Amino acid sequence: MVERHHFEEIAQVLDGHASGRDSYVEASWRRCVELYGMDPMRSDPAHIVSDTEFRIHRDQADWMIGAARSSLHSLFRQVAGQNYVLLLTDAKGVCVDFFGDDLFVDDLRTAGLYLGSNWAEDLAGTCGVGACIVTGEPVTVHQGDHFGNAHTGLSCTAAPIYDSLGQLAAVLDISLLRSPAPKSSQNLAMSLVTAAARRVEMANLMAASRREWVLRFSSSPEFLDVDPEAAVSLDGSGRVIGATHAAKRMLTRGKSLIGEPIESLLGVGVDDLPDLMRDRPTEDRVISLSDGGAVFGHAIAPQAPRRAATGKISGEKRTSSGFRATLADSDPGMQRVLTQAERLAPTQVPLLISGESGSGKTKLARAIHMASRRGRFVELHCAGSSADMLRVALSGEAGPGTVLFRRIEEMPEDVARVVAGLLDALPDMRPIATTGLAPAELMARKILPPALYFRMSGAVLDVPPLRERQDLGWLIDRLLRRRRGGEMRLTPSARAELIARDWPGNLRELGNVLDVACALAETTVIDSPDLPAAPKTRAPEQDLEAVLDACNWNMARAARRLGVNRSTILRRIRKDGLRPPD
């Protein structure tokens, strides 16, 4: 009776009547009859491949079985005692790994829920694995959804697993021999199997990308580091070389990502990746998506030096395009700095980067680190640091890395005394320091002990201030593209006003001005009135010596008068080489 009813229902669908079943089920029924010439009344036994064929399928899927094992184990633990069976099939539908209850092994084998069974749609008819392979999407094929009478007792929920180049590599299926009648009883199985497939893709991408940057995404900050939703791997110039299926959906609505520059997909470039590493607070690691949404990002640095580049593009070329594409356009001063930076990046030479506050010294230091392909990146703000903080920052795994000392002129004396010794003990950690002072001043005013100055300044890179740069228009566009998903535009007059400004706070000030303008603009067009006013003149530097004299060299009083704290006064006295009158 049930069999006749099933046959009639399939016949009605073939006649163009709706059955109330999911569209992928009806489409599969049509394929079974019209494409594969199958008969729903036949009750074919399960298709099991021969031992030799099974060995071939299993050998070819070996890497996937390894990547999927721990996810399958934990999924099986989650459904323990509920009679579920887990199958991992290859992309052709042959079961290459299996988890099930030994008590029912004979029933499972008869039903084809076992190693070596072939669930390709053109053999087994409409089934979870087969429909998943054809549609490339997760599906539940529940009881009477199955085409062949032999399987109408089963409930199968299957999710595809893609390799990092976007090809279907396997299917993860969770099946029941007997299940409740409503299909909705399998909704939980669907969430479990899709989550497990996502984790297998993630594990697979991570294992294949140890020598590359990986950027992982999550829409909730709590899961970013522990169970991210999607990930891409990137080459040295920031092009996508691998992606999970969820990343494809998230970043290009399903179109291929391979070869795309990450900058064209997200509001970040390759040199921004260190800003997205785990040492940064999660809430600071927000990335804009092109559809106006945002996700949290977690960048993982290459764990080992990359293999020598092969093919037409040499490693050096790729590095240069990464540098040039993100840090400067046609500014001769910056181009000179970047040429030197590119050549110095792969060396061990300690670097001192000088330039005004906010001019992009730290950004350049990170770009050099990226191009050097050294593993870890440690960043220390010298102001307010202590020798203990430095020791803690430098502890942890040995191996190559970069340590960045920001604003070295503010390094307290006790830190300056120990830093050389600590660096000597870590010969693979390359120091890069930034300073807001001219290097000659650092030396002449003995702000750093001479030995430390020479230890830190193997080569000096001088970043020009924004007002001297000829690529200001390019920088404005670049910074604007990263805001509000790249949808904001400037009117010609707003643009002209920005180009005419003096920018004493350099790129940091430009970023802040654009943030304010984006918030104030009522539409996606920024006009002159939306721009915050430019500071009229640069704040006049107070004559410290005169203030100290007026306060009888009482530093607490001088600090109060200048509205700064005592340590700033001490630092400036040291920096300016001032002495109290005899």
Ligand SMILES: Nc1ncnc2c1ncn2[C@@H]1O[C@H](COP(=O)(O)OP(=O)(O)OP(=O)(O)O)[C@@H](O)[C@H]1O
């Ligand atoms: N090429 C660039 N493209 C986009 N943003 C940039 C670029 N260079 C710098 N910025 C942004 O400008 C701000 C200041 O940059 P950065 O921190 O590198 O300056 P700095 O010279 O190290 O500053 P400080 O001396 O105060 O430490 C940061 O928000 C940075 O992301």
